[in-house]
Amino acid sequence: MPLISLHDISRRYEMGSETIHALRDVTLVIEKGEYVAIMGPSGSGKSTLMNLLGCLDTPTSGRYELNGTDVSHMDDNQLADVRNREIGFVFQTFNLLPRSNALHNVELPLIYAGLGTEERRRIALDALTRVGLADRVHHKPNEMSGGQRQRVAIARALVTGPAIILADEPTGNLDSKTGSEIMDLFENLSRQGNTIIVVTHEEDVARHARRILRIRDGSIAADEKMERPGPEAAPRLSPQPV
């Protein structure tokens, strides 16, 4: 059973009298443990695809099965639960809660999952250690560098042990050195068996993935699978403990 299975997915938006076809009849299968990059120019529909994959949005038509469950017709609260359990988001702008320290930011999904204080502290600390921030747990986002913030965000994405890590331009707000450190982190996570989907318009970033989906005008224009693992494509500048 594939982890992700999209069958004839379409997403249309009504803008006044106009209907915009953001996605047209997309059929796609992603297996567990894959490392996929979704590429495409702006307006191609890649954000729409990411929103659907991340269960932030539901398709106008078609069927989306995530981990064996049909999520295409779920309501708001059911989708929230699926996101909490199955999806770990990493955003371009990090999207940490500014007034909370790293630990609380990482704990947040576990709070929503209903875990007790001690258990979630333990798991959150573990996740922060995995991204190399064991010594920064009580720092607030504005006391950390961009790279560190993105690591906190990745720890937050990891913490519930989700089926997919969904990263939207994860290096977009970072300098190239920090960016490649973050990509190394994803590389290691992928090697540990996590399923990773990165949405990007940078070829450098996409080259880390084993599979590149190119979106154009709401359809998958190309589906390239690479034999060669990603890390060798870009030089590793500083190995990070993961």
Added chain:
Amino acid sequence: MNIATELREGARIALGAIRANTMRSSLATLGIVIGILTVTLMGTAITGLNRAFLRSISSLGADVLHVSKFSWFINSHAEWLRVQNRQEITLAQVNALEQQMQLARAIAPYTEFGAPIRYQKQSSRRVWIIGTTEKFLLTGNVTLAQGRFLLDTEVSGARPVCVLGSQVASNLFLRDSPLGKTVQIGTYPFGVVGVIEPQGNFLGQFSLDNQVFIPVKQMYACFNSRPYFSIQVKAASLEQLEETKEELRGLMRKIRRVSPKEEDDFTINQQENFVSTFNRVAGTIAAVGLFITGLSLFVGGIGIMNIMFVSVAERTREIGVRKAIGARRRTILIQFLMEAASICLLGGLVGVGLAYPATLLMQKFLPTTMSFTAAGIALGVALLTGLTSGFLPAWRAARMNPVDALRNE
């Protein structure tokens, strides 16, 4: 996530948000502070008025029935037309009643007349001369400060003696003892045998201490040959008040020869009539007063609603993130409701805190205190205002689409 965790997390977020916007939150809650302050003060004032009233009418005695020609309260002209031709109550009727009544502990006639009073160079232009008997000591609920009350022999013998109210005594005698002295009431000399303890005033209308008590027959002789009487009947006990009233009514009908088909040509008044009339008026005043002060609380609530809309708009992105990582609608709703409720509760605490010294000031005029109950209700109202006015903004936040919320800059 269970509700306790939701509330704890909501409170944590709310307090963080309030701390981050201290100035804005304090300004927003100012309306609540003022609203709670005015509502609390209004409540305290109403309590004070009630107590002042009850204290004031206690001179009537809860167990004393007052028989008079008219009701204390004549509510309409029609009623007046119906009762205006009633016969006077006479002293003979009082005596007849006294002989036949079984359940009464004491029966006293009561008639009053305004007259000047003088002692040497000191004088009062007008005091209330009360013609009564020694029984008034029981029915009128008076206690003596000096000397004694009228004796039965003085009453039956119509002796020229009097008992002074405390104000009359201090006006005429300053610091000297009035006992044994002779005062001039109108043109007649009266020997002072006693002085009554201060009683205060009746509903702020007239002083109960500006009275002088004389034997009832002296009233005929000196001041008024045809006085209007009322009768004070003290029941054997408060529990037997109703039976006493029934007996009294029957006897009065018999004594005044009211035929069975006619209605009473007298009225039995009691403290209870005053209380119920007062309660009706006071209830209206309280309702109107609380409504008007409640309006300020309403305005405060609108301020909170406004600030909560701002807070939600400002944190659209945060809402998006929270939803993306698994916050349900209820979680977001509770988060913002807690914020609104906390702001209002803080405002309520400040309002109650300010109301307390203000009620201390009020105590100089009214017998009142701010009760814990009132403070508790005020805080409850503040909380409710927060929840009500925060609901719409919180609902908007809870229903936000995560995709749009995340896209918000």
